[in-house]
Amino acid sequence: MDATEPYLYFWPKIQESLADAGIETGWFHSTYTLTPHGIYPVQFGEAVETLRYVLEDVGRSPGEVLIAGDSAGGSLCLAILSHLKHHSIDVSDLVMNESIKGAILLSPWVSFSHEWPSVKLNKHRDIDAQEVTAQWSRLYLNGQLSNNYIEAVNAPGDWWSNVPVEQTLVLAGADEVLLDPIKSWTSTFKKSNPDTTLVIGERECHVAPLIWPMFGDFHETEQEIALKHWLLERLS
Template sequence: MAKTKQPPRTVSLGSGAYGHWIGSPGASHVLIWYHGGGFALPANRGYFKFFARLLADANKSQPNSLSVFCLSYTLAPHAQYPTQLRQAVDCLRHVLETHTPEKVLLGGDSAGGNLVGGVLSHLAHTHPEIKPINLSGAQIKGAIMLSPWTSLDSEFPDQDIDSRGDIVTEYVAGPWAGGYLGSAARDYYTDLSRAPTEWYASFPVERMLVCAGGTEIMLPLLEDLVGKMKAGRKVEFVVGERECHVAPVYHLYVGEGTETEQGKEVKVFLRECIGKAQ
């Protein structure tokens, strides 16, 4: 924030969670972002470069039309499921105090994409351990799932997966999944890929975008997830050719500034959602 000459705005959401405003809290639309990292790693500098790009693009033609509210949830194994999902829901609850659902978008990458699916699942099918949110028939404007980690399996014997050049492998997926779950049983909130088609059909969100890298280890799983979703609702799916897991963020983290195909599609999706809500 200092580098971009913006005042830091951090909000305590209670129970150890914090929300960070990038852009004005008074913007007409808010993109809530749940960061990835296997529930075990904090957000890195690449995320904030990514947010800056999204805001510059969205606000170019419509000033103050979008801000980002990024959640810092309690990392595993210091806390375990459903703590992070509860914090993600409470993050949305906080934003809904000042913005109506049709002015709110959800976004997340990898483990954060898991939380996007978990929050939408909670809105449609209340989690027994989390306080409900009543949207009164309204819908969230949009949801972005960037390489979402929606199956906590760490081995895929029945799928032909080539992870060369990827940043995620079965060697990290297993420990991260175990650290997040602890003693909890997996369910549709932790493993969205396991849910039946009717589970997704009732998600109260107007538009959904799922992105994946063409060379990432989870591509077959995401293709299967999107196929199931499309049987019950409309979902947009983009695969970035020769791109890795969470490429729009990872490229910026390592200093590669070339725009990714997935990043371009996220910008288009946001512009269209904001434009339709005016």
Template sequence: MSLNKAKLSFCEKLDILPAAASVVVAATYALLTGLWRTERQAKSLLLHFGYAILRKATARMSPLQLQYILPGSVTVYNRLVKSTGYEARSVELSHGASGHWIGDPNATNVLIWYHGGGWALASNRGYIKFYAKLVRDLEKSGKSVAVFALTYTLAPQETYPYQLRQAVSAARYILDQPDRNPETVFFGGDSAGGNLACGVLSHMAHPHPQIEPLTISGKIGGAVLIAPWALLDAEYPDQEIYDGGDIISEAVAAPWAGAYLGQAPRDNYTDPFNASPEWLAAYPAKEILVTGGGNEILLPVIQDFAQKLKDSFGNAELFVGYRECHVAPIYHIMLNDNSETDQGKKIKSWLTEQLQ
């Protein structure tokens, strides 16, 4: 399937105008009221303003409308990677996927990254800057590492298990490299990308019946899961911590999960939260770090999933960033806030300890 922009009907295109107007109204309201923020809201007025825009845009527009107005992952990579000081290097993978290097492909360690966005949004400029900063900071700590970022086909152009198949192809490409020690390979993912990272780990331990098995000798070095979307329920109970302090709302759960699942039933690959302890214990990774934002609506699910990993998998750790939103290490950069998030600091220190 081509990764071209989504095709919209005339009515869907026409609806973008009132949708954009509603975003402007929400942003204006946030700007006017943002001076009186609580601890349940963003740390700065800039972030409060940006959260409101993203929250309204994702709630008001359909996945296809968002795909229509936003640049694709490949376009974003090609536009921005050189500005980070790294050479553009892309690889065509199987099943229409592609992988993009940030850093030296011959680095000792490779972090395979699966981007989020509910399987419906392309990676944005925040990702490229996040990857580049992470690679540079780790190099300063004496660690040789490169990021290999997957571009997969967005839903609903393809549905589950297509994206999981593409995610496996990225892992296969890296793990099949000559003389590549699996312990120098790490998985990373945020939100839906965290779900994909878990899906690949599940496939390696319990091969998906529709995807070619991927077996390794031993375990990969570890996995970093930023706010993994581990449970695809359409509704989440209102949480006391939530009061406009996140970039997403409950309104995105049903359309985004539905676009990804299509007609497929949910299973342990789509909902790792529901997997048995025995299933999770078989994840072929040495260590797992789970992070979440203190103000995000998925935090209770993230916390419960991390506890399940601790109880079954064992070598798992949870870190929560104070007053941070969903996927703050990346979306703060996209919103032009370059101050390092608590989650970002934790991820960097954790990788410094784990990388070879």
């Protein structure tokens, strides 16, 4: 799906809260090709080129860059991290001399499987309908087999060892169908990357900070509060 109107308010609000604390930040939003107009690895390649642009054209060092994404965008962030450690033949190489400062993953889509308990438990609590996510993942794969760059939860523990990222924040909602795979991936990732924080917002759906405003609910979610605190703590 295209970014919705709340995106235009949510991230600038985060930027303003940092500015109020004396922390100046610059933000670059990447637009990647949506299915069915592009299939794997088109979006993967565009995500890698986004980071390359910030590093090479804008001239930022990896140590002052954070990558962030929600849902499929969170999955692409993980594809970038995987690619930085395990070069994929599907996209162009990207070499860095230091780790990026951090990754922020909002409800990352780490598994296409519908066999997780949370899929059934939260079926009527979340916004993600099984038939819709099944169609989107099928379009993305377009008959290809999945891999660790597509479904991060399937990567073994040693895959994430020495991934070049200093710190990671994972946000999820207790009522989302993706909760179990997110928790499973985070547990695996944290074994090799101890500076990893998982925050689960009670009674919150998939990407609640960006979804709820679409329905007129503008109260601050637990995930948004956690994101602000994490950024203030890590960037001060």
